[in-house]
Amino acid sequence: ESYFGAVPDPRAPNATHRLGDLIVMMIAASLCGASNATEFALFAQERKQALSRLIDYDAAPSHDTFSRLLRLLDPEAFGRAFAAFAAAFARASRETPRGGVA
Structure with a gap:
C-alpha cells in the first residue's frame, strides 16, 4: 500500500473502505482476469479469505464503490x-527463487 x-x-x-485496500483488491482482481467494477466486487466477495492475508475488511465493496472510485481517481x-509498484514487483520476482511467485 505504501506505493x-x-x-x-x-x-x-x-x-467505508481504505483507498489502499480498494486498490489492492482491484490489482489482485485484474491479475485474475477481472476488468470492470462488477467483476472487482465479485472478486472481493468471493476471494475474501485469500485477500485477508493482505487486507482486512468486513464486507466486500459494492460494484458502485469500485465504479465511483474509478471515475474519481x-x-x-x-x-x-x-509504475513504481510494478517496477518493485518485477525486481522482487527476479530476486525470488524460481517458483517463488505464482
Whole structure:
C-alpha cells in the first residue's frame, strides 16, 4: 500500500473502505482476469479469505464503490504509483527463487 500512499483519495471522508485496500483488491482482481467494477466486487466477495492475508475488511465493496472510485481517481497519480509498484514487483520476482511467485 505504501506505493499508493501518494495517490489522493477523491472520496468523501466517511468512506467505508481504505483507498489502499480498494486498490489492492482491484490489482489482485485484474491479475485474475477481472476488468470492470462488477467483476472487482465479485472478486472481493468471493476471494475474501485469500485477500485477508493482505487486507482486512468486513464486507466486500459494492460494484458502485469500485465504479465511483474509478471515475474519481486521478489517473496520472495512480499511473505513477502503479509504475513504481510494478517496477518493485518485477525486481522482487527476479530476486525470488524460481517458483517463488505464482
